Every structure is written in structure tokens, then in C-alpha cells.
Amino acid sequence: MLTITSRLLLVSFVRISELRLLFLTASISNLILEPITEIFTEMAGGGVIHQLLRRKLQQHSAASSFLSIFASKKVHDDAGTAGMNSLRTFALLGAGLSGFLGFATVASADEAEHGLECPSYPWPHKGILSSYDHASIRRGHQVYQQVCASCHSMSLISHRDLVGVAYTEEEVKAMAAEIEVVDGPNDEGEMFTRPGKLSDRFPQPYANEQAARFANGGAYPPDLSLITKARHNGQNYVFALLTGYRDPPAGVSIREGLHYNPYFPGGAIAMPKMLNDGAVEYEDGTPATEAQMGKDVVTFLSWAAEPEMEERKLVFLASNYVSLPDHLEFMAPDVIFLPMQMGFKWIFVLSLALLQAAYYRRLKWSVLKSRRLVVDVVN
Numbered sequence: 001m002l003t004i005t006s007r008l009l010l011v012s013f014v015r016i017s018e019l020r021l022l023f024l025t026a027s028i029s030n031l032i033l034e035p036i037t038e039i040f041t042e043m044a045g046g047g048v049i050h051q052l053l054r055r056k057l058q059q060h061s062a063a064s065s066f067l068s069i070f071a072s073k074k075v076h077d078d079a080g081t082a083g084m085n086s087l088r089t090f091a092l093l094g095a096g097l098s099g100f101l102g103f104a105t106v107a108s109a110d111e112a113e114h115g116l117e118c119p120s121y122p123w124p125h126k127g128i129l130s131s132y133d134h135a136s137i138r139r140g141h142q143v144y145q146q147v148c149a150s151c152h153s154m155s156l157i158s159h160r161d162l163v164g165v166a167y168t169e170e171e172v173k174a175m176a177a178e179i180e181v182v183d184g185p186n187d188e189g190e191m192f193t194r195p196g197k198l199s200d201r202f203p204q205p206y207a208n209e210q211a212a213r214f215a216n217g218g219a220y221p222p223d224l225s226l227i228t229k230a231r232h233n234g235q236n237y238v239f240a241l242l243t244g245y246r247d248p249p250a251g252v253s254i255r256e257g258l259h260y261n262p263y264f265p266g267g268a269i270a271m272p273k274m275l276n277d278g279a280v281e282y283e284d285g286t287p288a289t290e291a292q293m294g295k296d297v298v299t300f301l302s303w304a305a306e307p308e309m310e311e312r313k314l315v316f317l318a319s320n321y322v323s324l325p326d327h328l329e330f331m332a333p334d335v336i337f338l339p340m341q342m343g344f345k346w347i348f349v350l351s352l353a354l355l356q357a358a359y360y361r362r363l364k365w366s367v368l369k370s371r372r373l374v375v376d377v378v379n
Helices: 002-045 048-076 080-113 133-147 169-177 207-214 234-243 290-305 308-332 340-369
Strands: 178-185 192-195
Touching: 133 290, 234 290
Parallel strands: none
Antiparallel strands: 178 192
């Protein structure tokens, strides 16, 4: 037989455990619901779905607060109704969570058709020890010149920026000289034309925004100088947009003059499909497939948005190499590390190489080495 004190301790322990579990469940549900709400809010673009999701989240928050108060008040009840109350609480919470997720699934069914999330592509210049593929930058500039420059400007890029990156100085000078630039005024107060120079910006396809809209049916082609930084998930979004054109699904009508692209907000875009196999003949003989041209032009646009990326990575690595002996000296002040500074630099570099080799050995090459080939012979 349990004494009264033992019973009270047991009941208190059970109540506290149930309360902790309830709060943990509510916290987990909030962690799940908040990212989902942000995703569908972004997809909805501030429309009706945003209001419905916010209303659902408010209802869920109110329900969670009510359940927390309800559980707190029930701590002082007797042990006979503890199991039933906790079951009712979890049933209400589970029903609310299931209802919200069901609503979100139904709401996203239509949105997924017109606002697909961009895939994540393995860009070779994203790693901390990686740099731009300069051959790809040159091919991407060629794609921009022959495909994109007729509508899109790059007002922040000069011809001289290409020197040493994708072309020699002589090549860029010859390229710029082919463009006639309006300059002036001269001594007589008149404007004149001259051949382009290295210091000139890339030419503008239209004189002003009104001319651009008139030529494109009211749509204004954006400037591409910072396009990979100005769009969410920039590089992946631009590549998915350029290669994502397809026929509209059944039941979806696109207004005349627009084109269906599920990666574009709303699904209808004024720009037609521009990248087609063989549209550009590369100088180096690379096959000009749609995916290759998309990858090259996105690499070029990424460099245009962040031309200092490689220098920034080098500065970061160099600062870490130099400061590593100082950190070690701070950790062990009795040892003099300054004469061994260069040695520590090489140790640090080799350590990074060792870590990278271990990563590839464990996660990349092991998959290939352990793969089995099974031949199914049909008798």
C-alpha cells in the first residue's frame, strides 16, 4: 500500500511528465508549421493563400495556448482523470496539426504547378577552395552576346572587366571597337559616334524603359548585371527558368503573347524560350546543348555579379594561414611559434587537403568502390 505522500509524489511526477511532453509536442509543431507557412506564403505572393495560412497559424497558436493553460490548470486534479485528459489534449492537438497539414497540401497542389521550387545544382565555383570556370565564363559571354543582349542590358559591366578573365586585352579591344558609341558633345556642341573603348560599358539594347516595354509587349527585360544576386536562390533560379519551358498542363490557359514556365511566379512569362540546342556555335567546339548554354550563361552572370569572389576566398584563406600560429601561440604561450610560421601554413594547407581527400574517400569514392554489378541473364 502506498502512503498518501507517495501517491502525491507519483501524481506530481506523472503530471509534470505529461506537461513536458505536451509542451515538447507544441514546440515541435511550431517548428514544423513555421517553415511550411513561410514557404507557402512566398509561393502565394501575398494573396489569398497567405491570408488563409496566417489565419490557420493564428488558430493553431490560439489552440496551443488554450491547451497549455488547460494542462496547467489540470495539474491539481486527481490521478483518476489524468490519462483521459492527456488523451483528449493530444487528440485535439493531433487533429489540429493534421487539419492544417491537409489544408496546406490542398493549397499547395495548385501552387506547385505554377511556382515550382528550383532544384539545387552543383555549381563548381561554390566551394571554399573552388574558383570560376573561366572557359565557361567565355562561353557564357558568347551566349549573352548572341542570345540575351538583344533585350537585356548589363549596365554595370565594362569591356575592360573581361580582360584577364575570359579574353586577352587585344581580343577585348577588337570586340569593343566593333560597337559604335554615342559620345560628346564635341567642341561644336554636337554629339558624335566613335568606336568603343575598353572603358565603355556594355551597350544598351534600348534607349529607355518606354522603348523596351513597347518592343516587348509591355514587359520590361531586367538588367542582368546583378540578376543572380537579385533573385532568391539566384543561380539555381536563373538556370531553372532558362531551361524550364514546357507546355502548360491541362486546365491551365496562358494568355496570348505569354509562355508557360512553372519556375516563374504565376507560371506565365513574356520571354519566350531562348536556349535551343545548337543556337550558339562555341569557339572551342563544346556541344551547344540547352543545358550547356544555360550552365555557361549562369556562370558568366555569376561572375558579373561577384567578380571579386576568387580574391575574397584567397584573402580569407591567407588570413587564416597567417593567423593560425597566433591562435596556437595564444593557446600555448610558452612556445614560440613565429619561426615556425611558414611550417604551420603548410601544415594547415595539407590538413585541408587531407580533410577533402577523406571526405571524397568516405562519401564519394566509397559508393563507386562498393557498388555491385548484377547481371540478370534471361534464359
